[in-house]
Amino acid sequence: MEFRGTGIGQGVAVGPVVRMAERLPEPVDRPSHLDPAREEERARASVSVVADDLQRKGAQAGGAAQDVLEAQAMMAEDPTLMDDxxxxxxxxxxxxxxxxxxxxxxxxxxxSMGGYMGERAADLDDVSQRVVAHLLKxxxxxxxxxxxxxxxxxxDLAPADTALLDLTQVLGLVTIDGGPTSHTAILAREKSIVAIxxxxxxxxxxxxxxxxxxxENDLVVQGPDADAVAAAKERIAERAARAAAPITPGALADGTSVPLLANLGSADGAANAVELGAEGVGLFRTEFLFLDADRAPSVREQQEQYTRMLSAFPGRKVVVRVLDAGADKPLSFLNDAEEENPALGLRGIRALRHAEVILREQLTALAAADAATDADLWVMAPMIATVDETRYFTDLCRExxxxxxxxxxxxxxAALIADRVLGVADFASIGTNDLTQYTMAADRLLGTVAxxxxxxxxxxxxxxxxxxxAGGRLGKPVGICxxxxxxxxxxxxxxxxxxxxLSMSPSALADVRASLARYTREDAERIARAALAAEGAAEAKQAAKQAAESAPTPTGTTVP
Structure with a gap:
């Protein structure tokens, strides 16, 4: 029997299933035999233990997992929640x-808020379960x-569990709920866990x-025969060999250069990205400096973090995205006004333009970090929709x-007027997660429309x-991040x-590098035309596969 889902990464795993235990039952609603002060003492103690445990696990996991778990710890100790x-x-x-x-x-x-805050609801459920379990011993x-x-x-898997999976024991992960941008998916991708x-x-x-x-094929096969298991194990061995191959710059089979860059959420991941072959940074998210703070970080505080990142990539390109926040990631010092549809509200460049001092301070810190290092700094604005917004941002950067x-x-x-946008901007970077969300009118954080x-x-x-x-006509770089x-x-x-x-999670670099090396530019354009001509997403992927299989095989490689 076969089951379909959304594959994370390109890996394959074979092994026996172990089901995760179901959630704790709802606590019985009965009067307490203790006075409210004693119950409050119990509740605060358990919340504190859970928050400390999440902080400890976050420090142990590092990277994106640490950001997620620290955010959960702050949720646990939210004063409004405790008041309730x-x-x-x-x-x-x-x-x-x-x-x-x-x-x-x-x-x-x-x-009910949807978007980023809606996705945090699942994280809150996990915190609640942990506190109740501690109270019940x-x-x-x-x-x-x-x-x-x-x-x-x-x-589904709680962030704390995903972050600390024992990869010597867990061969793969299958979740019934969740979408491609859930925390489970994000952390699985970062840790190179084979997941659907x-x-x-x-x-x-x-x-x-x-x-x-x-x-790779978005598929779980139950009870596979011996031939299917053998084929899967062969693919596992081939992928391991690719990962162990010498690291070379990203390029097509005909020598066309395609630099492969890393997506990073803080400077902590820079060394690992370089080790895995990142040729620079295509997306440095700066939100970690601003989220969960009651004030904007100072120019000096920001400069220190940007300098750390730029110093890790001397002579290489580092693309920094200025603060992407707003009503879907509310910040008290930027914009915390409630909006009925925050994904379409005051976010990204809109929010920054509304509070220009924050943007000016961030750009000032970036300019200072650039002057102090040898990296090739590029800066970009999120959620651009008009030429006017583009000109506003680029003029401010140059100033x-x-x-x-x-x-x-x-x-x-922005995509439909890319020729005019790129007439003003020095480059464009396509954020396919949000572009897909807005094109398909499907919230990227909702499993129901995954x-x-x-x-x-x-x-x-x-x-x-x-x-x-548009980039080709104007001679302007176009990245994918x-x-x-x-x-x-x-x-x-x-x-x-x-x-x-192309910019991605560092764990994906080896697979993408090997794939590009199999095809010439002419092949890539022909495969792209086949995908464009399809009626739907599944058909486009299948058409691309068929077109790829018909490509001549360069010496020393095999078509997947």
């Missing part, structure tokens, strides 16, 4: 029930330890079932001494082609559509 718990305790409830109800109410509020639901290597199957998320029919899998987890100023293409508007959140959609590819063509660049076959298509650089 105390009110419920005053009504005679037990600490367990008061925590459950307060967290559930806050979770429902976040869910029972183990919190977590990853099992059967004593042998296994494929983990779960409804949103495989709704995987509820049929039972402990002990042998499965093949084929992330403050930054030599290379570009834009993120994440809206259909099937539409597919960058293979011909409508998305056509918009990428518009930007690529969304997760689409991490798909080895889609990476070939994107180059065929005009992308000049």
């Amino acid at each position: 718990v105390v009110k419920r305790l005053a009504d005679g409830k037990t600490a367990e029930r008061a925590v459950f109800e307060a967290f559930a109410a806050f979770r429902d509020l976040l869910s 029972v183990p919190a639901p977590g990853v099992p330890n059967p004593g042998h290597r296994f494929v983990l199957v779960a409804r 998320v949103g495989a709704a029919d995987a509820t049929a899998l039972a402990d002990g079932d042998t499965v093949i987890v084929d992330a 403050l001494g930054l030599k290379t100023a570009g834009v993120m293409v994440e809206t259909p508007s 099937n539409l959140q597919d960058p293979w959609a011909p409508a998305v590819l056509r918009l990428v082609a518009e930007v690529g063509a 969304g997760e689409a660049a991490a798909d080895p076959l889609l990476a070939v298509v994107l180059v065929g559509l005009g992308a000049t650089t």
Whole structure:
């Protein structure tokens, strides 16, 4: 039997299934035999223990996982949440029930907001489970330890569990819920875990079932025959050989250069990215400096972090995205006004233009870091939709001494007028996650529409082609910094559509480098045309595969 989901990365895994334990039952709603002050003491103690544990696990995991777990720890100790718990305790409830109800109410509020805040609702559920488990003195639901290597199957996986998976034991991961941009997917991608998320029919899998987890083909195979298992193991060996191969610059088979860059969320990941072959940074997210703060960081504080990043890439390109925040990632010092549809609200360049001093200080810090290092700094603005916004940003960059100023293409508007946008900007970088979201009218954080959140959609590819063509005519670089660049076959298509650089999670660099080396520019353009001509995302991917299989095989390589 086969189950479909969304594959994360290109790996393959074979092994026995171990199901993750279900959630704790809802605490019984009964009067407490303790006074409210004693129950409050119990609740605060358990919240503190859980927050400390999340902080400790975050420090142990590092990278994106640390950011996620630290955010969860802050959720646990949110004063508003505790105030709600105390009110419920005053009504005679037990600490367990008061925590459950307060967290559930806050979770429902976040869910109703959608977007970034809606995605945080699942994280809050995990915190609630951990606090209730501590209060009840029972183990919190977590990853099992059967004593042998296994494929983990779960409804979804909490960030704390994903971050600390024992990769010597967990061969692969299958989740029933979740989408390609959930925290499970993000952390699985960062840790190179073979994973398929949103495989709704995987509820049929039972402990002990042998499965093949084929992330490249978005497929889980239950009870595969011996030939299928042998073929999967051969693919695993081939992928391991590619990862161990000497690192070379990204290029097509005919020598066309396609620099492969890293997406990074802080300077902490720079050394690992270089080790894995990153030729620079295509997306440095600066939000880590601003989120969960009650004030904007100073110019000096920012400069220190930017200098750390730039110093790790002497002589190489580092593309920094200025703060991408707004109503979907509310900051009290920027814009925390409630909006009914925050994904379409005051975010990105819109929010920064509304609070220009924050943007000016960030650009000033970047200019100072640039002057102090030898990296090739490029700066770009998020959520550009108009030429006016482009000119506003590039003029401000030049006023403050930054030599290379570009834009993120994440809206259909910017893609459709890319020739005019690139007439003003020095470069464009396509954020395929948001571009897909806005093109398909499908929230990229909602599992219910995960099937539409597919960058293979011909409508998305056509918009990428518009930007690529405009860049080609004007001689302006066009990069890809969304997760689409991490798909080895889609990476070939994107180059065929005009992308000049690709940026991705460092763990994906080896697979993409090997894929590009199999095809010439002429091949890439022909494969891209085949994908563009398809009716839907699945058909586009299949058409690209068929076109790729017909390409001549360069010496010393094999067509996947």
